[in-house]
Amino acid sequence: MTVHQWHRDTVGQRAVQALIKNQFDAVYFATKGEAEEHILQFINSGAKVGFGGSMTLAEDLGLVEKVKAKGAITLVHSDPQLSAEEKLEVMRQQQICDVFLASTNAVTLDGCLVNIDGVGNRVAAITFGPKKVVIVVGVNKICQDVEAAHHRLQSTAAPKNNKRLQYENPCTVTGSCANCQSPTRICRIYSVIKRKPMLTDITVVIIGEELGY
Template identity: 40%
Template sequence: MNFDTIKKKLEALGYKVSCFDTTAEATEYINGEIDGKTVGFGGSMTLEEMGLYKALSTHNDVRWHQRIPEGKTSKEVRLAANAAEIYVSSVNGLAETGEIINIDGNCNRVASIFYGHEKVYLVAGENKIAKDYDSALWRARNIASPLNARRFGLKTPCAVGELRCYDCKSPERICRGLSVLWSKPMTGEFEIILIGEKLGY
C-alpha cells in the first residue's frame, strides 16, 4: 500500500511517521527504538500479532494487562502502564484526512494515548485506514468494536448478531469511551507506525 498521502497529512499535523511493508520490519524498528525504558501497552490484537511484547521485554520493563505478572492484578498493571515512560497502542480507525480514532471500555488506553508519556507510538495496519473521519469512526464502531466483543466472548448484540454497532445498553458493552486525535497533542512525542499488512481488528 502507498502511504505517501496519509504520511504527508499526518506529518503536517505534527506527528513523526514511519512506514513499513511488513510487520516484521515494523517490530524490528520499534524494538530498536525503545531500550531500557518502562513501556505501557494498550489492549491490542495488533501488538499481539506483532510479537512486540516478547521483543521489548528482553530489554525493557513492559506493563501490559494482557500479560499479568504473578501477584499482580489487572488494575495494578493498567495503572503501571499509564505511568510508563513510553506508551504503545494500535488504533481502531485512521482517516486519510488525519484523524486517529480509538474506542475503549475501561478507557485506560484512550487516557494514556492523550497524555502523560515521553513518547507514544500508535501502530496501524493498512486495514485500519479509512478515507475520512466519518469512515474511520464507522470502522471503529462497526468492525473493530464488534470483533473485540466477540474475542472476549461477550453477549452484546454486536458479538452474537450481525457485525455492526447497535448502540446497546448491555452491561457488557465495551464501547464506553471514544478518543479522537485531530492533531498531535502539545506535549510529548508521537510517532505513527504504518504497516502494509492487515493487523488486528
C-alpha cells in the same frame, strides 16, 4: 509489485503525509518485519513499557516477548494471571511509563487517530502521560475520514473485540453495533485526535499489511 501492494503503499504513504501535516511523527513500512526494527529502537533496557491491549502488537508482531528480550519491564494489563486489582494497577502504571505501545482503531486520510475504549486507559495514555507513545497500525485501518472511521469501528473493530473478549453483547450475534445498553458494553469512550497533543511525543508507524481488528 502487485496491484494490491501498490495500493497499500500508496494509501499508507498518503496517511503518513497527512499525519505529518498534523504534527505527528509518522513513518510507513511495507511489511511488519521492516517496521519491527524501527519500533524496537525506542526500547531501552530497564525502561517501563506499557501495552495498550493491541492484537496488532501482541499477536501480529509478537512485540511483548521482543521488548522483554531487550531488557525492558513490560506493563501488560491483559495478562490473564493478574487479579482485577493488579490489572487496574498496571493500567495506572501505563499512564506514566517510559514508552507506551498501542494501535489505533482507525487512522484517517486527513491525519486523525480515531479510537473507542471501554475503560479509557488506552486513549488516556495515547493522549498524555508516557514519555513516548508509539502507535502501530495496519493499512486495513485507514479510512477516508472520521465518519468512515466511526463506521469501521461499529462494523468491524468493536464486534471483533467483543467476540475476542467473550462479552455477550448484541454485536457478537449480529456482527455490527446496536448502540446497546449492555452493562458489558465496551464502546464507552470515543476519541478523535486531530492534531498531535501538545506535550506528547507520538510516533505513528503505518504498515502495509492487514493487522489487528
